[in-house]
Amino acid sequence: MSQDDYRGIAYVREVYEDSQRFAMALLKENERLRKQNTELQHELSVRTAVLNARTQGSAPSAETEGLKERLQSVQRENDRLHNEQVALQQQSASLLNLYVAAYRLNGTLDRKEVLSALEEIIANMIGSEQIGIFELDEELGELTLISSVGIDAERYRSVPLDHGAIGHAARTGEIYLGGKATAADATVTACVPMTVGGRVGGVIAIFELLGQKSGLDSDDLELFNLLRTHAGMALYCTRLVAELQRA
């Protein structure tokens, strides 16, 4: 092997290890949020139990009034804690998704496995079973469909860079967000450019969302941002490894 080949392997290993570290950091944050969540739940139940015990067996009116005020105050605090707990649960669920997605994408150097993981992530975290994954052919100046689920693969076999939302995402490197697509117009709901070192190497096109999914939310955008770099890098690494194995 040449010096370049060794550099390639070292680079792949470095990227892989970086990704694993990122995934572990996400897991730790997830654990921290889960603990905080449990503590909040415990505090809520203790406060409720104490208040219930205090208000049983009607106390003298002045004391009752005082307790009522205290109860209202604690209820307000409980509401605040409840809202905080809901927010933490959402954040924790979002982190869990990000961790699983990062782990699945970076857990293999097999191209088929990466593509399969990518489709599973979109189907099970975003909620779409109409997906196209494109790779940029720089020589031809177009995007080539390398994997798809639930769409007319022939229709999207190659997409010119100046064509629609998919081409736009590849040209600009920006995530495209459309409205909720319907089967009739067959427009895309979202296009996520896959980048390596700031350069676009491909695009993930997400078409119709599942019926129970009313639209994209902030958690989906977080996941798109992760896919933008991690999916591109994961596919790039599989290509590098394949080239090194052929050499």
Next chain:
Amino acid sequence: MTRKKILLVDDAKTVLMMEQMILNQPEFQLITAHDGEQAVELALSETPDLILLDVIMPNMTGIEVLERLRSEPATKRVPIIMVTTRSESEYVDKARAAGCTDYVTKPLDAADLLSKVRNLLEASGGATS
């Protein structure tokens, strides 16, 4: 504390991993199956307290697994939550008719799934924690 055994069945590694992380609680012991046949085998040999079963799987679908398990004395009454991609009534009705206890739809809602699992385990055999 007796740990409740939960069998997770899905052909998608991503979903299994998500379910494992959501249900990674001290009161649960998790076992996994990657297809319908393995699910039936494990359900009969391990007799789990609850099964989380994907509907769409190659070779043997979740509905077929469900029908098979309901015909076996050992798994006749085990709570089974179906994991469906489609929330349309025809899929849900089909699963209900085959004997599923409850269902969740993808994308999975972590809080909803954990709450359903805990409630079903409590209803079927006492507190879980």
